[in-house]
Amino acid sequence: MPTTDAEIQPVAIICNGETRQVEPGTTVAGLLIALGLEPEMMAVELDGRILARQDYESTTLAAGARLELIRFVGGGSDA
Amino acid sequence: MLEIAGRQFRSRLFTGTGKFASAAVMREALNAADSEMVTVALRRIDLGDPADDIMSHLDRQRFFFLPNTSGARDAAEAVRLARLARAAGGTNWLKLEVTPDPRTLLPDPVETLQATVELVKDGFVVLPYINADPILALRLQDAGAAAVMPLGSPIGTNQGILSRFQVAIIIEQARVPVVVDAGLGAPSHAVEAMEMGADAVLVNTAIAVAADPVRMARAFARAVEAGREAYEAGLGGKSSRAAASSPEVGLDFL
Numbered sequence A: 001m002p003t004t005d006a007e008i009q010p011v012a013i014i015c016n017g018e019t020r021q022v023e024p025g026t027t028v029a030g031l032l033i034a035l036g037l038e039p040e041m042m043a044v045e046l047d048g049r050i051l052a053r054q055d056y057e058s059t060t061l062a063a064g065a066r067l068e069l070i071r072f073v074g075g076g077s078d079a
Numbered sequence B: 001m002l003e004i005a006g007r008q009f010r011s012r013l014f015t016g017t018g019k020f021a022s023a024a025v026m027r028e029a030l031n032a033a034d035s036e037m038v039t040v041a042l043r044r045i046d047l048g049d050p051a052d053d054i055m056s057h058l059d060r061q062r063f064f065f066l067p068n069t070s071g072a073r074d075a076a077e078a079v080r081l082a083r084l085a086r087a088a089g090g091t092n093w094l095k096l097e098v099t100p101d102p103r104t105l106l107p108d109p110v111e112t113l114q115a116t117v118e119l120v121k122d123g124f125v126v127l128p129y130i131n132a133d134p135i136l137a138l139r140l141q142d143a144g145a146a147a148v149m150p151l152g153s154p155i156g157t158n159q160g161i162l163s164r165f166q167v168a169i170i171i172e173q174a175r176v177p178v179v180v181d182a183g184l185g186a187p188s189h190a191v192e193a194m195e196m197g198a199d200a201v202l203v204n205t206a207i208a209v210a211a212d213p214v215r216m217a218r219a220f221a222r223a224v225e226a227g228r229e230a231y232e233a234g235l236g237g238k239s240s241r242a243a244a245s246s247p248e249v250g251l252d253f254l
Helices: A002-008 A028-035 B025-035 B073-087 B110-123 B134-142 B164-173 B187-195 B213-234
Strands: A011-015 A019-020 A042-046 A049-051 A064-072 B002-004 B007-009 B013-016 B037-044 B064-068 B094-095 B125-130 B177-179 B200-203
Touching: A011 B110, A028 A042, A028 A064, A028 B037, A042 B073, A049 B073, B013 B025, B013 B213, B025 B213, B037 B073, B064 B094, B073 B094, B073 B110, B094 B110, B110 B125, B110 B134, B125 B134, B134 B164, B187 B200, B187 B213, B200 B213
Parallel strands: A011 A064, B013 B037, B013 B200, B037 B064, B094 B125, B177 B200
Antiparallel strands: A011 A019, A042 A049, A042 A064, A064 B037, B002 B007
């Protein structure tokens, strides 16, 4: 049964350039918790578009999703 | 008081947060610098070390964060970084940097102007990092830049103000604040910029790589204050002829 398979099979996403397997139905908010990240003071880009913080809970990661998780680091002109 | 885009700053020393040996040293150095405006960069989160977060080391009440677009090689990358910075930090202030050549890290004037136009339209307060080009500074001002940030010399070189002649013209012409950025390697360089009438300076490398970054930060803070005080006091003119500062009368007994 294809639908059952889809529920069992992990979903492959690309997060910060690395392939990761997540459970089907994983939301962006869920992934951040699993990674130990606080959503404050960071940005999420999903498939090239910035995702608003209020949409983290409602956005489910599809197979092949490209995520960039970005935050501030030390920097002047040169970092 | 320095005012940029309607916001007032007591300190005219802006400090970068890169290259410090540790977060603890950075925090102490920023306190010693007594800066209000502090620059930060944006990078991918290291998922192997998610707790390593600079913002957890800095008091967001005390410091005003100016995200930069360092690493951007063209206008499109800079705009992307700008929007990520706004999404991450909730600030629409931006130090715009477009440096296509990693060897010189010199800013691309065409891409910088293009990105400024686009970002101003998108509601950003844009402070572009530029070569010390007076015409470009005017063009950016006309495009809505909130300040201009001409370089003294290339980033990280500690060479001081090699662009003195052009920086002087920029200061003379600008209607927006002029922040001399990059290459200021010693407090004397900061004094020079401030004496020339720069509104502020941005220093990172010279503080971060000093043997004692905390004391160097303090030295730069004093230099910026001294230079500004001298500028406001009005420097005496230079002369090619000697002029005695002791009275010339009352020497008849000699």
